[in-house]
Amino acid sequence: xxxxxxxxxxxxxxxxxxxxxxxxxxxxxxxxxxxxxxxxxxxxxxxxxxxxxxxxxxxxxxxxxxxxxxxxxxxxxxxxxxxxxxxxxxxxxxxxxxxxxxxxxxxxxxxxxxxxxxxxxxxxxxxxxxxxxxxxxxxxxxxxxxxxxxxxxxxxx
Amino acid sequence: xxxxxxxxxxxxxxxxxxxxxxxxxxxxxxxxxxxxxxxxxxxxxxxxxxxxxxxxxxxxxxxxxxxxxxxxxxxxxxxxxxxxxxxxxxxxxxxxxxxxxxxxxxxxxxxxxxxxxxxxxxxxxxxxxxxxxxxxxxxxxxxxxxxxxxxxxxxxxxxx
Numbered sequence: 075x076x077x078x079x080x081x082x083x084x085x086x087x088x089x090x091x092x093x094x095x096x097x098x099x100x101x102x103x104x105x106x107x108x109x110x111x112x113x114x115x116x117x118x119x120x121x122x123x124x125x126x127x128x129x130x131x132x133x134x135x136x137x138x139x140x141x142x143x144x145x146x147x148x149x150x151x152x153x154x155x156x157x158x159x160x161x162x163x164x165x166x167x168x169x170x171x172x173x174x175x176x177x178x179x180x181x182x183x184x185x186x187x188x189x190x191x192x193x194x195x196x197x198x199x200x201x202x203x204x205x206x207x208x209x210x211x212x213x214x215x216x217x218x219x220x221x222x223x224x225x226x227x228x229x230x231x
Numbered sequence: 232x233x234x235x236x237x238x239x240x241x242x243x244x245x246x247x248x249x250x251x252x253x254x255x256x257x258x259x260x261x262x263x264x265x266x267x268x269x270x271x272x273x274x275x276x277x278x279x280x281x282x283x284x285x286x287x288x289x290x291x292x293x294x295x296x297x298x299x300x301x302x303x304x305x306x307x308x309x310x311x312x313x314x315x316x317x318x319x320x321x322x323x324x325x326x327x328x329x330x331x332x333x334x335x336x337x338x339x340x341x342x343x344x345x346x347x348x349x350x351x352x353x354x355x356x357x358x359x360x361x362x363x364x365x366x367x368x369x370x371x372x373x374x375x376x377x378x379x380x381x382x383x384x385x386x387x388x389x390x391x
Binding site: 101102104105108109111112113114115116117119120129130132133137141218221222224225226228229 | 255258259260262263265266267269270271273274283284286287291292295296299377380381384385387388
């Protein structure tokens with residue numbers, strides 16, 4: 075099935091029709107999507123700062139990651155749920171859009187790095203290296219790029 | 232007077248270049264900075280409500296995170312002003328834009344009241360459960376910032 079055919083099929087489904095015809099549904103879903111993304115970015119920034127030995131240093135990395143990373147997975151779950159609803163509601167806006175695939179590729183990297191940070195927080199949390207600091211900075215940058223790519227979906231680069 | 236100023240503003244070379252070429256990039260940077268502002272505020276506010284970071288003092292959490300909030304907010308004001316300039320008359324007439332500005336003002340007033348009144352006695356509750364006034368301020372703040380995001384997004388649906 076081609077991307078165009080998939081897009082046409084998705085937009086004809088009952089769920090897509092429901093979201094499309096419910097007043098304010100897309101805006102409401104987008105709002106939840108953005109709130110989750112904002113929370114995720116702030117949590118990622120806090121954890122990354124802590125990996126680099128800055129930020130909330132009064133708490134150990136393992137303790138901070140133990141609190142923040144589960145919250146990040148919850149936000150990520152909501153992000154994927156609302157994102158999936160937006161794709162079903164407006165498939166023509168995403169499925170044939172390069173910006174959407176850029177966002178998805180960056181999201182995959184961000185998920186992998188979240189798992190990596192969770193693992194170093196469990197194993198050797200207080201070992202600080204330049205590599206860890208660089209990866210932590212990259213991690214925040216990727217989340218910011220996810221936001222930019224998400225916004226560019228509306229502009230079709 | 233206001234109409235003339237807005238017409239002049241959106242006719243400046245900078246505003247015209249944003250409207251014709253740079254709007255997607257400026258808007259993306261605005262969303263990035265707003266995400267950092269709102270997200271960091273959510274972390275501080277949930278501590279203020281007393282549901283997260285309970286082992287850390289409230290003033291410690293706010294001291295460590297609010298510099299990021301203010302830095303991102305300054306960038307957000309710059310990018311927001313640039314976006315506004317690109318279609319000043321349109322934004323000025325937009326109801327969602329006006330509500331967003333009102334919610335921003337209320338969020339500022341809520342923070343100002345908290346800083347001037349409730350925060351004065353922080354030494355008594357810094358490491359413990361915050362008083363009702365602090366928890367109300369945190370809850371109101373989260374609600375207002377969700378509103379800022381919601382109406383900010385709604386501008387895109389209503390702006391021609």
